[in-house]
Amino acid sequence: QVQLVESGGGLVQAGGSLRLSCAASGRTFDTYTMGWFRQVPGKERQFVAAIDWRDGSTNYADSVKGRFTISRDNAKKQVSLGMNSLKPEDTAVYYCAADRYGGTHYSEANEYEYWGQGTQVVVST
Numbered sequence: 001q002v003q004l005v006e007s008g009g010g011l012v013q014a015g016g017s018l019r020l021s022c023a024a025s026g027r028t029f030d031t032y033t034m035g036w037f038r039q040v041p042g043k044e045r046q047f048v049a050a051i052d053w054r055d056g057s058t059n060y061a062d063s064v065k066g067r068f069t070i071s072r073d074n075a076k077k078q079v080s081l082g083m084n085s086l087k088p089e090d091t092a093v094y095y096c097a098a099d100r101y102g103g104t105h106y107s108e109a110n111e112y113e114y115w116g117q118g119t120q121v122v123v124s125t
Contacts, residue, residue, distance in 0.1 A: 022096030
């Protein structure tokens with residue numbers, strides 16, 4: 001089992017940058033595919049990015065490709081999401097997710113077993 005705690009959200013102007021972090025508990029972090037999702041009120045949780053537990057390969061939603069970067073540090077049991085060139089439409093609550101032995105192609109929320117509590121990102125115009 002793993003517990004996830006996100007941090008790093010906040011208010012930023014359009015064009016700015018933020019870095020989200022997700023700290024994980026548990027001894028087997030390196031066997032979990034990690035993902036980031038986001039959600040706005042009234043809409044379904046949306047896939048943002050994932051990083052594979054085996055080889056660190058990554059997968060991104062088309063809407064964030066070239067702007068966001070997911071990375072992981074297995075020694076620190078941490079996954080991060082670097083966000084550049086932020087747009088107002090990136091405003092959402094961002095969630096960290098984990099699935100043991102999952103695949104990078106996991107882009108549906110129901111494919112992930114564990115979730116953090118979320119961190120709010122607001123991008124102003």
